[in-house]
Amino acid sequence: SSGINAEYGDSTRALQAVHSAFFRPYDPLVLSVGIIGPGLVGGTLLEQPNKAKFIPKNVSKFVFKVRGVCNSKEMVLGSNYESDVVPLNNWKEELEKKGVSYDGDMDRFVQAIQSGYPRHAIIVDCTSSEQIAKQYPRWIERGVHVVAPNKRAFSGPLELYHDIKKAMQMSGRHCLYETTVGAGLPILHMLQELHATGDRVVRIEGIFSGTLSFIFNTFSSKESTSYTPFSEVVLEAKKRGYTEPDPRDDLNGMDFARKVLILARECGADLVMSDLKIDSLVVQSDISCPAEEFLSKRLHLQDDKWKKEAEEALSQGLVLRYVGVVSIQPDEKTVV
Numbered sequence: 299s300s301g302i303n304a305e306y307g308d309s310t311r312a313l314q315a316v317h318s319a320f321f322r323p324y325d326p327l328v329l330s331v332g333i334i335g336p337g338l339v340g341g342t343l344l345e346q347p348n349k350a351k352f353i354p355k356n357v358s359k360f361v362f363k364v365r366g367v368c369n370s371k372e373m374v375l376g377s378n379y380e381s382d383v384v385p386l387n388n389w390k391e392e393l394e395k396k397g398v399s400y401d402g403d404m405d406r407f408v409q410a411i412q413s414g415y416p417r418h419a420i421i422v423d424c425t426s427s428e429q430i431a432k433q434y435p436r437w438i439e440r441g442v443h444v445v446a447p448n449k450r451a452f453s454g455p456l457e458l459y460h461d462i463k464k465a466m467q468m469s470g471r472h473c474l475y476e477t478t479v480g481a482g483l484p485i486l487h488m489l490q491e492l493h494a495t496g497d498r499v500v501r502i503e504g505i506f507s508g509t510l511s512f513i514f515n516t517f518s519s520k521e522s523t524s525y526t527p528f529s530e531v532v533l534e535a536k537k538r539g540y541t542e543p544d545p546r547d548d549l550n551g552m553d554f555a556r557k558v559l560i561l562a563r564e565c566g567a568d569l570v571m572s573d574l575k576i577d578s579l580v581v582q583s584d585i586s587c588p589a590e591e592f593l594s595k596r597l598h599l600q601d602d603k604w605k606k607e608a609e610e611a612l613s614q615g616l617v618l619r620y621v622g623v624v625s626i627q628p629d630e631k632t633v634v
């Protein structure tokens with residue numbers, strides 16, 4: 299015989315879980331999913347289930363049910379449909395047609411994802427919103443897994459970072475954010491494993507921005523002494539979709555710094571943004587002007603400066619790169 303303890307409000311969910319585990323152990327594992335921020339990343343994610351229909355059913359035991367899609371103003375819920383899922387073949391039209399305003403209150407959205415007591419409820423946050431990130435601990439405590447490329451959740455206030463970690467430990471739920479650094483390569487997982495097993499990482503050094511990597515690899519090379527103007531390289535990166543809509547958001551080093559801060563925290567260092575030394579590639583006079591003015595009238599004014607720096611580096615057998623250093627040594631600053 300065995301027994302379980304459950305709060306009164308969770309008794310129905312506990313009964314559902316026990317019944318499912320004992321009497322339907324071979325049923326597909328239903329993942330009830332809600333997606334916040336159906337922009338470039340979230341929209342691509344919403345297209346994936348349709349592209350995966352050719353996969354034989356016996357290959358995966360998981361069944362993904364998207365039961366909510368939410369942008370900055372409206373949400374559409376699976377409860378509006380007989381199938382209890384949002385139709386993914388025309389989710390954009392459905393969001394426009396059946397979307398309801400939520401005024402920043404995500405409780406209804408979370409409740410919809412958890413309705414029916416699925417084994418696993420998952421919220422995927424594809425925004426860069428700190429306001430959304432602040433709700434992670436509460437969602438995790440309620441039994442919801444969180445998956446997020448949102449760097450602000452893990453590079454923002456240190457208290458929020460620790461609250462997320464504490465909620466994970468207390469609830470047994472996951473918060474996965476591997477894509478915040480390294481485009482999904484298992485860098486964070488490796489650091490977490492090293493830290494958990496007692497290893498001490500003292501230094502990490504690397505280029506953590508695909509955008510800045512493209513810009514400097516194109517601009518500064520040992521193989522060529524003829525330089526494409528720095529401004530033209532930046533504009534080409536923007537044309538290819540590598541930069542933010544305003545490239546200064548890449549050039550100021552802040553996005554890069556968030557990644558460095560996440561790496562430092564995963565190594566056990568309780569650092570905040572003010573602890574980092576950040577070298578911005580945007581001169582002070584160009585910070586506040588409109589983006590179009592920066593791109594068309596100001597960016598090229600720095601071309602001569604960048605050419606001289608590249609030539610000086612090449613004269614020493616070096617090239618220009620934007621590098622981040624995570625140092626856990628007490629006498630050395632973390633540098634971007």
